[in-house]
Amino acid sequence: MSGATGALTADPTWDLLEDDTIVILGRAREYLSGLTDLIEECERDRRFPAEIVRPLVDVGFIRGPIPISDGGLGLTHLQSASLMEEAGRAWASIRTTTNIMTLVAELLSHAGTPDQKKEFLTPLLSGDRLGWFAITEREAGSDAGAVATRAEPLPGGGYRLSGVKSYITNANHGDFGIVLATVDPNLGSRGITAFLVERSDGYRTIEHPHMPVRAVSSCDVELDRVVVGPDRVLGEVGRGLSLAMHGVNGGRLNVSAGCVGIAQACLDASRTHVTTRKQFGKQLAEFQLVQKMVVDIATRTAAARELYRSSARLLDSGIDARVACSMAKYFCAETAVAVATEAVQVHGAIGLTEGHPVERFFRDAREATIPEGTSQMQILQIGRALLGVSALR
Numbered sequence: 001m002s003g004a005t006g007a008l009t010a011d012p013t014w015d016l017l018e019d020d021t022i023v024i025l026g027r028a029r030e031y032l033s034g035l036t037d038l039i040e041e042c043e044r045d046r047r048f049p050a051e052i053v054r055p056l057v058d059v060g061f062i063r064g065p066i067p068i069s070d071g072g073l074g075l076t077h078l079q080s081a082s083l084m085e086e087a088g089r090a091w092a093s094i095r096t097t098t099n100i101m102t103l104v105a106e107l108l109s110h111a112g113t114p115d116q117k118k119e120f121l122t123p124l125l126s127g128d129r130l131g132w133f134a135i136t137e138r139e140a141g142s143d144a145g146a147v148a149t150r151a152e153p154l155p156g157g158g159y160r161l162s163g164v165k166s167y168i169t170n171a172n173h174g175d176f177g178i179v180l181a182t183v184d185p186n187l188g189s190r191g192i193t194a195f196l197v198e199r200s201d202g203y204r205t206i207e208h209p210h211m212p213v214r215a216v217s218s219c220d221v222e223l224d225r226v227v228v229g230p231d232r233v234l235g236e237v238g239r240g241l242s243l244a245m246h247g248v249n250g251g252r253l254n255v256s257a258g259c260v261g262i263a264q265a266c267l268d269a270s271r272t273h274v275t276t277r278k279q280f281g282k283q284l285a286e287f288q289l290v291q292k293m294v295v296d297i298a299t300r301t302a303a304a305r306e307l308y309r310s311s312a313r314l315l316d317s318g319i320d321a322r323v324a325c326s327m328a329k330y331f332c333a334e335t336a337v338a339v340a341t342e343a344v345q346v347h348g349a350i351g352l353t354e355g356h357p358v359e360r361f362f363r364d365a366r367e368a369t370i371p372e373g374t375s376q377m378q379i380l381q382i383g384r385a386l387l388g389v390s391a392l393r
């Protein structure tokens with residue numbers, strides 16, 4: 001084991017990881033551990049911490065999984081997901097933010113033209129420009145193929161975009177976004193195309209405060225006849241949904257790992273609480289029922305970690321890992337919810353107090369079963385693969 005990260009390498013959950021992965025994680029943990037005051041302030045004020053995007057990039061977030069030839073670090077899926085576990089453990093808002101920006105970077109790296117990479121990807125990977133991704137609409141949630149935002153082709157080339165996207169992470173803070181819109185509603189999902197849209201193009205954002213991840217915004221993006229040139233099509237016309245699917249496994253894996261981070265944080269807090277608080281003249285840790293709660297948290301967290309890591313290894317080996325990533329997303333997200341609920345119980349009233357870390361873990365865990373495919377969508381996809389019949393429609 002490398003000694004480069006000092007005492008941080010003593011974490012037993014890192015025991016079977018490669019030395020270079022431990023170095024990357026150690027650097028990220030060291031940076032994230034210095035954010036305690038910022039977390040408190042941003043959670044209280046619902047503030048997006050734009051000032052830390054560049055340092056996050058510096059320790060490997062966002063550019064991690066991008067190939068070196070495109071300005072990234074060329075990390076493996078296991079390494080990138082492990083970074084997301086660190087983010088989830090420290091502050092789920094950071095996991096959500098970096099996950100979306102990583103998706104934007106991956107899609108640009110995969111399908112961008114050299115000019116698009118220069119204009120959008122390079123500044124994203126240096127933390128100079130922030131990006132968002134918009135597929136969801138009020139009437140197109142789990143059913144992403146129902147996207148109705150219109151991209152009307154213009155006679156001289158280019159497109160006029162009209163529609164409203166919903167729940168778009170950090171759109172009010174971003175400089176540009178990827179918008180999925182249809183060039184012809186009669187074509188169904190085969191008309192859906194990805195477009196790059198810049199703030200100066202004239203879209204409007206409206207923030208809707210939400211319960212979890214308070215240092216992340218959730219926005220409507222209103223596109224009212226926004227005109228973009230033909231050079232803003234990302235990938236091929238009509239291939240927007242397949243392009244989005246390109247990032248789906250990595251996105252699910254990242255959420256899974258972030259959930260394990262939340263679960264680990266719940267375990268850390270619970271161990272500290274039960275060994276320091278006394279009732280009936282004894283430490284809480286001495287009561288069998290309390291031990292069971294902490295043991296359940298630890299066991300579920302360990303199982304979830306193994307599942308996301310094995311899915312990451314499958315992805316890294318090039319084997320079709322769609323079902324594995326769906327299983328990881330389903331299991332890890334539901335585990336985070338269960339574990340955070342148990343951690344509140346371990347803490348008693350103080351765990352429900354605003355500003356207490358466990359209250360934040362509980363709110364943030366609740367997010368995980370909804371974006372990147374709800375738990376029900378994961379079940380339906382796993383069921384179709386296992387049983388050969390679709391129960392989706």
Ligand SMILES: Cc1cc2nc3c(=O)[nH]c(=O)nc-3n(C[C@H](O)[C@H](O)[C@H](O)COP(=O)(O)OP(=O)(O)OC[C@H]3O[C@@H](n4cnc5c(N)ncnc54)[C@H](O)[C@@H]3O)c2cc1C
Nearest residue numbers: 133134135136141142167168169370371372374376377392
């Ligand atoms: C914190 C957060 C961040 C997000 N960020 C983004 C973003 O950056 N960009 C973006 O495009 N979107 C984003 N989303 C939106 C997210 O992708 C959608 O919320 C998600 O796809 C689910 O859609 P919905 O909320 O409309 O729920 P619905 O699709 O309306 O589902 C409601 C319920 O019905 C269930 N359901 C639906 N269809 C079926 C079915 N066929 N069978 C069984 N059950 C079904 C669902 O599982 C769910 O339980 C974000 C959401 C959240 C919460």
